[in-house]
Amino acid sequence: MLTRRALLLGAGQLGIFGALGAKLYRTQIVEGERYATLSDSNRISERLIAPPRGRILDRAGVVLGGNQANWRAVFTAGRSVDAGATLDAFTRLVPLTDAERARIERELRARRRYVPVTLREFLTWEDMARIEVNAPDLPGIIVDVGTTRTYPLGPALAHVVGYVAPPNDEDVAEEPTLGLPGLRIGRAGMEKAHDVQLRGQPGAVQMEVNAAGRIIRELDRQEGVPGEDLSLTIDAGLQASVLQRLGDESASAVVLDARNGEVLAMTTNPSFDPGLFNSGVSQAQWVEWTRNRRTPLINKAAAGLYPPGSTFKMAVAMAGLEAGVIGPKDRITCPGFFDLGDTRFHCWSKHGHGALDMRGGLKNSCDVFFYEVARRAGIDRVAAMANRFGIGVDLGIELPGARKGLMPTRAWRRAHGKAWNIGDTISCGIGQGYIQTTPLALATYVARIASGRAVQPHLTRSIAGVVQKGAAAEDWPALDLPERGLHLLREGMWAVVNEAGGTAPVARINLPGMQLAGKTGSSQVRRVSRAQREHGYNSAKLAWEFRPHALFVCYAPYDAPRYAVAVVVEHGNAGAAAAAPLGRDIMVNALTREATAPVQRVAEGRL
Amino acid sequence: MIAQRRLIRAEPSFGLLPKLWRINWVLVLLLCALAGVGYVALYSAAGGAPEPYASRHVLRFGIGLAMMLGLALIDIRLIARLSWPVYGLSIGLLVMVLRVGHVGKGAQRWLDLGGLQMQPSELAKVGLVMALASCFHRASWARMGNPLFLLLPAVLVLVPVGLILKEPNLGTAVIVGLVGGAMFLAAGVRWWAVALVLLPTPFAGRFAFEHMHDYQRARITTFLNPESDPLGAGYNIIQSKIAMGSGGLWGKGFLLGTQGQLDFLPEKQTDFIFTTLAEEFGLVGGLAVLGLLACIVGVGMVVALRCRHRYGRLLALGISTNFFMYAFVNLAMVLGAIPVGGVPLPLVSHGGSAMLMVMFGFGLLMSVHVHRDVEFGGRRDQ
Numbered sequence: 010m011l012t013r014r015a016l017l018l019g020a021g022q023l024g025i026f027g028a029l030g031a032k033l034y035r036t037q038i039v040e041g042e043r044y045a046t047l048s049d050s051n052r053i054s055e056r057l058i059a060p061p062r063g064r065i066l067d068r069a070g071v072v073l074g075g076n077q078a079n080w081r082a083v084f085t086a087g088r089s090v091d092a093g094a095t096l097d098a099f100t101r102l103v104p105l106t107d108a109e110r111a112r113i114e115r116e117l118r119a120r121r122r123y124v125p126v127t128l129r130e131f132l133t134w135e136d137m138a139r140i141e142v143n144a145p146d147l148p149g150i151i152v153d154v155g156t157t158r159t160y161p162l163g164p165a166l167a168h169v170v171g172y173v174a175p176p177n178d179e180d181v182a183e184e185p186t187l188g189l190p191g192l193r194i195g196r197a198g199m200e201k202a203h204d205v206q207l208r209g210q211p212g213a214v215q216m217e218v219n220a221a222g223r224i225i226r227e228l229d230r231q232e233g234v235p236g237e238d239l240s241l242t243i244d245a246g247l248q249a250s251v252l253q254r255l256g257d258e259s260a261s262a263v264v265l266d267a268r269n270g271e272v273l274a275m276t277t278n279p280s281f282d283p284g285l286f287n288s289g290v291s292q293a294q295w296v297e298w299t300r301n302r303r304t305p306l307i308n309k310a311a312a313g314l315y316p317p318g319s320t321f322k323m324a325v326a327m328a329g330l331e332a333g334v335i336g337p338k339d340r341i342t343c344p345g346f347f348d349l350g351d352t353r354f355h356c357w358s359k360h361g362h363g364a365l366d367m368r369g370g371l372k373n374s375c376d377v378f379f380y381e382v383a384r385r386a387g388i389d390r391v392a393a394m395a396n397r398f399g400i401g402v403d404l405g406i407e408l409p410g411a412r413k414g415l416m417p418t419r420a421w422r423r424a425h426g427k428a429w430n431i432g433d434t435i436s437c438g439i440g441q442g443y444i445q446t447t448p449l450a451l452a453t454y455v456a457r458i459a460s461g462r463a464v465q466p467h468l469t470r471s472i473a474g475v476v477q478k479g480a481a482a483e484d485w486p487a488l489d490l491p492e493r494g495l496h497l498l499r500e501g502m503w504a505v506v507n508e509a510g511g512t513a514p515v516a517r518i519n520l521p522g523m524q525l526a527g528k529t530g531s532s533q534v535r536r537v538s539r540a541q542r543e544h545g546y547n548s549a550k551l552a553w554e555f556r557p558h559a560l561f562v563c564y565a566p567y568d569a570p571r572y573a574v575a576v577v578v579e580h581g582n583a584g585a586a587a588a589a590p591l592g593r594d595i596m597v598n599a600l601t602r603e604a605t606a607p608v609q610r611v612a613e614g615r616l
Numbered sequence: 617m618i619a620q621r622r623l624i625r626a627e628p629s630f631g632l633l634p635k636l637w638r639i640n641w642v643l644v645l646l647l648c649a650l651a652g653v654g655y656v657a658l659y660s661a662a663g664g665a666p667e668p669y670a671s672r673h674v675l676r677f678g679i680g681l682a683m684m685l686g687l688a689l690i691d692i693r694l695i696a697r698l699s700w701p702v703y704g705l706s707i708g709l710l711v712m713v714l715r716v717g718h719v720g721k722g723a724q725r726w727l728d729l730g731g732l733q734m735q736p737s738e739l740a741k742v743g744l745v746m747a748l749a750s751c752f753h754r755a756s757w758a759r760m761g762n763p764l765f766l767l768l769p770a771v772l773v774l775v776p777v778g779l780i781l782k783e784p785n786l787g788t789a790v791i792v793g794l795v796g797g798a799m800f801l802a803a804g805v806r807w808w809a810v811a812l813v814l815l816p817t818p819f820a821g822r823f824a825f826e827h828m829h830d831y832q833r834a835r836i837t838t839f840l841n842p843e844s845d846p847l848g849a850g851y852n853i854i855q856s857k858i859a860m861g862s863g864g865l866w867g868k869g870f871l872l873g874t875q876g877q878l879d880f881l882p883e884k885q886t887d888f889i890f891t892t893l894a895e896e897f898g899l900v901g902g903l904a905v906l907g908l909l910a911c912i913v914g915v916g917m918v919v920a921l922r923c924r925h926r927y928g929r930l931l932a933l934g935i936s937t938n939f940f941m942y943a944f945v946n947l948a949m950v951l952g953a954i955p956v957g958g959v960p961l962p963l964v965s966h967g968g969s970a971m972l973m974v975m976f977g978f979g980l981l982m983s984v985h986v987h988r989d990v991e992f993g994g995r996r997d998q
Contacts, residue, residue, distance in 0.1 A: 011802060011803070011804065011926065011929055011930075012921060014801055014802045014803075014804060015802055015917060015920050015921055015929065015933055016917075016921075017801075018798055018801060018802055018917075018933065018937065019913075019914065019917035022913055022917075022937070022940045022944075023910055023913070023914065025940075025944055026906060026909065026910045026913070026943075026944070029906060029944070029947050029948060029951065029953075030903055030906050032948075032951045032953055033860070033894065033899060033902045033903065033906065033951060034899060036857060036860050036861045036951060036952075037860055037861055037863055037864055037865065037894065037898060037899040037902065038864070038865060038899060040861050041861050041862070041863075041864045041865075043861065044857060044858045044859075044860070044861020044862045045861065045862040045864065047858045047861070047862070048858050048859065048861075048862035048874060048875055049862075051855075051858065051874070051875065051878075051880050052874045052875075052878050052880070217874070217878070218878070219878040219879050219880070220878060220879040220880045225878065
């Protein structure tokens with residue numbers, strides 16, 4: 010009996026072992042693949058890594074926006090016995106503010122023990138040395154390196170290059186890869202305009218982690234595709250010299266290559282330091298910027314709107330010629346004023362200029378002459394011509410936030426529910442009234458007069474070494490205006506500077522082959538009443554913000570146009586006095602820098 | 617063949633040398649092999665080092681082996697006489713552990729005996745087997761059918777089971793109960809009696825579930841659905857299954873088991889030692905260990921069958937069933953087939969008390985084998 014029962018028990022036990030073997034087979038073979046996957050997802054932690062952002066260079070390869078190592082202290086609480094004591098020790102070496110300390114403690118609580126928390130970014134060499142020397146007292150704290158965006162020229166090109174900042178929650182919701190730690194996206198300027206090319210493709214790194222989340226080793230690393238380098242048309246040296254020349258004025262100057270529209274310098278003064286956006290702008294700094302009446306955050310060159318004043322007169326003249334309402338030699342007499350019904354419009358010269366032809370009208374900047382031309386041509390023809398010269402239209406500049414200004418027409422006025430007033434046409438004849446334009450548009454206008462081509466201003470020279478279209482003069486269509494008319498405008502501008510009695514003799518360049526042709530302008534920011542005029546109006550005595558803007562546009566050399574420059578000095582009062590000397594010096598600088606500019610320009614343009 | 621062997625009557629004629637000759641060296645070899653498997657597994661569990669587990673494991677096994685061989689030489693009749701004292705001692709220790717025991721992991725299981733920590737429940741298993749063997753030793757077929765006669769052995773089982781439950785240690789209590797049941801079965805209890813015990817089990821289980829500790833109830837619910845709490849109580853089972861499953865046919869290689877080496881596997885040196893092996897050596901390694909365990913149980917059964925006296929047979933059966941239960945509960949637990957219950961894999965897992973008690977049991981088994989032919993008073997089996 011016992012034998013039978015014992016055999017029964019033994020058989021039962023062996024059977025159970027067999028069942029266990031079957032279960033083992035099921036787990037390891039039948040379901041093995043599923044568990045292998047689970048095992049890998051346990052141990053392998055995949056992390057995307059931000060690719061190095063493409064650099065922004067000037068036309069000669071000077072770095073305008075680059076990447077720099079950012080040394081930071083990170084703390085892995087799991088490697089320290091007493092996290093609080095370690096943090097205290099760190100604070101004794103590198104003082105942390107209460108706010109920083111609170112942030113760190115919050116992050117330490119929220120994360121797993123082996124996920125590092127950043128203690129301090131942008132460590133100085135002294136801080137790093139102090140941390141490294143005291144490493145034994147700082148278990149779990151290491152100094153590691155990331156990258157940060159740097160702008161070596163700082164404020165000089167802040168508005169052109171722009172800046173980057175960490176993406177916000179909305180950006181990440183739209184494009185999840187933006188959530189990568191360390192990734193920055195372009196927020197302004199060229200950083201924003203070419204953000205996608207500069208950004209590159211994220212890479213991935215596979216790491217083996219243990220159950221506590223601690224990294225054991227790196228299994229695989231796929232470097233991302235670095236962002237592409239972006240070459241701007243800017244000449245950093247010229248930019249710096251222009252900025253220096255602007256001094257303390259609240260002003261803007263644009264230098265274009267008159268032949269192809271390349272923006273060689275685009276300055277706005279005052280400016281701001283774009284690097285501050287990387288580490289975070291303080292509240293006080295922000296308030297200072299936004300309250301400053303000299304508007305450091307606005308790119309005056311592309312988004313600052315000013316009435317063009319007398320610089321607009323070439324467009325009016327061309328409109329008159331094109332319409333056939335005035336011939337090149339036709340004279341108009343200026344008695345010092347212009348009556349339209351009951352309204353009297355004054356010339357800047359009280360005593361009048363007498364009889365002037367178009368060349369004389371430009372040279373003397375006679376207001377009455379252009380009141381009459383504008384009256385004859387009508388506002389719509391003037392506007393159409395201004396548009397062809399680049400005023401009041403979208404110039405296609407890459408900068409986000411660039412404005413096209415306003416060139417009023419009858420239709421525009423009607424769209425606002427009002428009838429066009431002939432008086433408005435008269436004001437527009439001298440670039441006042443509703444007209445609003447930017448220094449960039451004025452420079453384009455002059456470049457078009459000088460070159461006879463519909464050049465558009467542009468900042469992108471090459472992306473990843475590939476020269477973009479627009480670098481060669483031939484890329485731009487002719488303006489389709491009679492050469493005789495354009496020549497007349499150029500002659501008038503030459504006379505402004507180089508002839509006795511011109512309005513801007515101060516801008517003359519006495520160098521062979523570098524003769525400058527230009528036009529001054531002063532645009533009122535508020536209307537001058539008759540009472541003021543009768544009581545001896547002197548705009549120079551007004552409060553700063555009510556003084557007229559001073560403008561000067563020019564190109565050179567006169568006989569072989571190379572550069573076009575536009576200068577606007579906010580509330581500079583008189584173009585001839587405040588802006589023309591700046592324009593001249595900038596032009597001299599540009600002309601004499603020629604040697605440093607790349608010679609291979611034309612060759613590259615045909616690639 | 618068994619009957620042809622000479623019955624050993626006179627003690628003097630049965631000296632030390634014949635006894636050594638009679639030792640079952642196959643079993644010794646199998647046990648050494650299993651301990652060797654343990655060494656490999658513990659070496660791996662320590663991340664590829666003999667310290668702190670593997671070297672101590674060998675030392676303990678050495679001591680255990682010496683103890684086993686020593687016990688093998690003790691006359692089985694003397695051992696039979698010590699059955700009751702050993703049982704009594706184990707019950708005493710169980711009572712003591714409830715009073716002064718060391719609390720570990722939420723239960724009083726450990727007793728500190730002059731620096732040596734032990735779990736009295738381990739001794740209770742052997743004590744119970746000895747007591748029941750002694751009890752059934754003289755029981756005729758007719759007596760086994762008498763419910764009144766079965767009352768005493770039933771109490772012998774229920775007392776330690778109840779005390780262990782109170783620690784509380786559900787897993788061991790169930791094992792002790794099942795080992796007792798197996799002894800009853802082997803001794804020839806009637807099938808109707810078996811049915812009488814088995815039928816109310818579901819209801820008793822229901823009742824027990826309602827009176828369980830929360831951690832025990834959590835264990836059962838997570839067993840039924842481990843994914844319900846993947847980072848909590850179900851974590852161990854899931855990680856164990858992932859580790860074994862990802863091992864595949866040939867395993868990831870010695871010291872290359874990612875689940876074990878990267879600490880995803882909890883308690884890998886104790887309860888989940890088999891998982892470590894199955895991950896690194898695959899199905900092949902796992903089945904080899906399973907086969908080794910089956911061989912040891914099988915040899916135990918053979919020892920029982922070859923014994924000519926009833927006490928020895930029952931003792932050998934109980935000891936090997938006990939070993940079987942150990943192995944079964946541990947393997948089923950790591951395979952996710954039954955709730956996790958803190959039962960180590962004998963001779964493989966890290967842990968001194970369990971190892972020594974297992975070797976103590978095998979010592980008794982070996983004594984049965986050595987003294988399989990001695991004349992023993994009482995009812996001879998037919």
